[in-house]
Amino acid sequence: MKKVQPQEQLDWASEQKRFCVSAMLRAVSATTLVKHRPGLGQTIRPVRGSILASPEMASYDPKPDYFFHWLRDSALVADALREAIEDETLEPSGVEHLVDFVAFSLKLCRLDGPTFLRQGGYPEAVEQSFQQHLRPRAEIGAIVGDKILGEARHNADGGLDVMKWGRPQNDGPALRALAVMRFFALDAFRARAAEAALTLLRYDLDYTLSHWRLPCCDLWEENIGFHYHTRLVQQAALAEGAAFLAAAGDAKRASACAKAASALLAALDSHFDAEDGVYRPRLPEDGLNASALRRLDIAVVLAAIHAGRRAGPHSVTDPKMLATFFALERLFEEEYPINQGRPADRAPALGRYAGDSYFSGGAYYFSTLGAAQFCFLLAQAAAEGEEIAVTKESRAPLAAILQTPAAALPQAGKIGEALAEAALRRGDMYLATVRRFTPASRELSEQFSQLDGAPTSADNLTWSYACFVTALAARQRAAKAMGDARVS
Incomplete structure (x- = not known):
C-alpha cells in the first residue's frame, strides 16, 4: 500500500500525543492546585477524580475561567485516558484515574441544593461586580432529585457551581454513560470499580430516560431547544445501555432504554434539511430566525x-x-x-x-x-x-x-x-x-x-x-x- 503520510509527520504526531496525555493529566485529580475567586470569596482545591476543563488560573483577564469540572468535558477526557491506557501511551496504573473519576462522579450525582445551602456553600461575601453573575438562592435550593445531573459543571472540590450558566445540559450524563461502558473493556477497571461504575451508569441512563423528550442547552451552552448533538449522544447511550444492562440482568431498565433509543433515532431524522441536504443542529421553534435555523454547525x-x-x-x-x-x-x-x-x-x-x-x-x-x-x-x-x-x-x-x-x-x-x-x-x-x-x-x-x-x-x-x-x-x-x- 502506498505511503499516505511522511514518516516525519507520524513521528511528530506520536510525540504530540504523548505530550497531550501528559497535559491532560495536569487537569486530572489536580489536588496540588488552588484556585482563588476573590470576587466570590471562594477558594477551590480540586479533589481526586475531578477533571478540570483547564488548569489555568484565569479570571476573564482576558482568558476565561475554566477551572471547573464540566460533565461533558470530563467524560470526553476520561474516555481519552481510557484510549491512552489501551494503546499503552499511558501506563496500566492510569486506570486509577478512571476509578477515581467514577467515585467523584457518584458523589456529584448525590448532591442537592438544600444540603449545599445548609452547609454554607452559598457565598456571602460577594463583590458588587459579581452579584450579576450569581445564581439566586432559590435556584440553588430547587436542585433536588435528578436535577443535579442537568448541571453543566461543578467546582472541582465537589461543590455546586454558583455562577449563572447555560442549564440544563443533558448531553453530559449521556457522554459519561458511554465513557463508563467503554471502561469495562479494561480488566483492571472491572476488578476495581465494576459495582460503582454500574451504579453511576444507572444514574446517567435513568436521567437520560427521564429527560430525552425535554429541551435543554446545546453543546455550546448558548441556546435552549432540541439539539442534534444532545439527541445523538443520548440515543447512543440508551442503545448501548440497553444491551449492557440486559447482559447485567437489568431487563426492565434495558427494555426502557431500547424503546427510548428507537424513538430518538426517529426524532434525529427530523433534523435533516432536504432542501440543502444536510443535518441541522437544532429544530425549528418559535423565535428562531431563518438564518439561525439554516446554520451549519x-x-x-x-x-x-x-x-x-x-x-x-x-x-x-x-x-x-x-x-x-x-x-x-x-x-x-x-x-x-x-x-x-x-x-x-x-x-x-x-x-x-x-x-x-x-x-x-x-x-x-x-x-x-x-x-x-x-x-x-x-x-x-x-x-x-x-x-x-x-x-x-x-x-x-x-x-x-x-x-x-x-x-x-x-x-x-x-x-x-x-x-x-x-x-x-x-x-x-x-x-x-x-x-x-x-x-x-x-x-x-x-x-x-x-x-x-x-x-x-x-x-x-x-x-x-x-x-x-x-x-x-x-x-x-x-x-x-x-x-x-x-x-x-
Missing part, C-alpha cells in the same frame, strides 16, 4: 464521533452526515483567512459555525481534530467492508475525498479500498493543519485565530488534548484495518 459532526456509531444512519458512513461534513469544510474554507492559499497537503482549519463571536470566533482544535477523527473513522469503516452508499447527498463529498470526478464514482460497495486510503490521507491532511498551528511548546489552547493562527481563548484546554489522543487512536485503528503496520 460542527456539533453535528462531533455528535457522530462522540456517539461512536460505526455505521448506518447518523454515523460517519451516513450519506447525509458526509454531506454535512463536506458543507462545513467548504464553509470554513471560504470564511477563514488562514485557509486561503494553504498548501495542497493541508485541509482547512475548522471552527464551530459561521459568525461565531466567542473570543476570536476562530478555528478550534477540537473542531479540526474532530474532522481528522471523522476521516479516520470513515477509513476504518471502508476498510472493514461497511457499505458506503453513493447517493445524491454523498456523491460530491466522496468525490472530493477520492479526488475524482463525481460522475466517475461507481456504485456502493465498489469503493471500499480506494475510499479507505483516501479517507486516511484526508485525515492526515487535517493533522497537518493542526501541526501547522500548534506552537513550538506543543500546548493547545481552545481556539487559534482565523486571521493568523495565534492561540486564543482558554490556554491548555483539556478537551483539545483529549481530541488529539482520540483522533490518533482512530488513525491507529484505521491503519490496522487497512493492514498498514506504520502506526503512530
Whole structure:
C-alpha cells in the first residue's frame, strides 16, 4: 500500500500525543492546585477524580475561567485516558484515574441544593461586580432529585457551581454513560470499580430516560431547544445501555432504554434539511430566525464521533452526515483567512459555525481534530467492508475525498479500498493543519485565530488534548484495518 503520510509527520504526531496525555493529566485529580475567586470569596482545591476543563488560573483577564469540572468535558477526557491506557501511551496504573473519576462522579450525582445551602456553600461575601453573575438562592435550593445531573459543571472540590450558566445540559450524563461502558473493556477497571461504575451508569441512563423528550442547552451552552448533538449522544447511550444492562440482568431498565433509543433515532431524522441536504443542529421553534435555523454547525459532526456509531444512519458512513461534513469544510474554507492559499497537503482549519463571536470566533482544535477523527473513522469503516452508499447527498463529498470526478464514482460497495486510503490521507491532511498551528511548546489552547493562527481563548484546554489522543487512536485503528503496520 502506498505511503499516505511522511514518516516525519507520524513521528511528530506520536510525540504530540504523548505530550497531550501528559497535559491532560495536569487537569486530572489536580489536588496540588488552588484556585482563588476573590470576587466570590471562594477558594477551590480540586479533589481526586475531578477533571478540570483547564488548569489555568484565569479570571476573564482576558482568558476565561475554566477551572471547573464540566460533565461533558470530563467524560470526553476520561474516555481519552481510557484510549491512552489501551494503546499503552499511558501506563496500566492510569486506570486509577478512571476509578477515581467514577467515585467523584457518584458523589456529584448525590448532591442537592438544600444540603449545599445548609452547609454554607452559598457565598456571602460577594463583590458588587459579581452579584450579576450569581445564581439566586432559590435556584440553588430547587436542585433536588435528578436535577443535579442537568448541571453543566461543578467546582472541582465537589461543590455546586454558583455562577449563572447555560442549564440544563443533558448531553453530559449521556457522554459519561458511554465513557463508563467503554471502561469495562479494561480488566483492571472491572476488578476495581465494576459495582460503582454500574451504579453511576444507572444514574446517567435513568436521567437520560427521564429527560430525552425535554429541551435543554446545546453543546455550546448558548441556546435552549432540541439539539442534534444532545439527541445523538443520548440515543447512543440508551442503545448501548440497553444491551449492557440486559447482559447485567437489568431487563426492565434495558427494555426502557431500547424503546427510548428507537424513538430518538426517529426524532434525529427530523433534523435533516432536504432542501440543502444536510443535518441541522437544532429544530425549528418559535423565535428562531431563518438564518439561525439554516446554520451549519460542527456539533453535528462531533455528535457522530462522540456517539461512536460505526455505521448506518447518523454515523460517519451516513450519506447525509458526509454531506454535512463536506458543507462545513467548504464553509470554513471560504470564511477563514488562514485557509486561503494553504498548501495542497493541508485541509482547512475548522471552527464551530459561521459568525461565531466567542473570543476570536476562530478555528478550534477540537473542531479540526474532530474532522481528522471523522476521516479516520470513515477509513476504518471502508476498510472493514461497511457499505458506503453513493447517493445524491454523498456523491460530491466522496468525490472530493477520492479526488475524482463525481460522475466517475461507481456504485456502493465498489469503493471500499480506494475510499479507505483516501479517507486516511484526508485525515492526515487535517493533522497537518493542526501541526501547522500548534506552537513550538506543543500546548493547545481552545481556539487559534482565523486571521493568523495565534492561540486564543482558554490556554491548555483539556478537551483539545483529549481530541488529539482520540483522533490518533482512530488513525491507529484505521491503519490496522487497512493492514498498514506504520502506526503512530
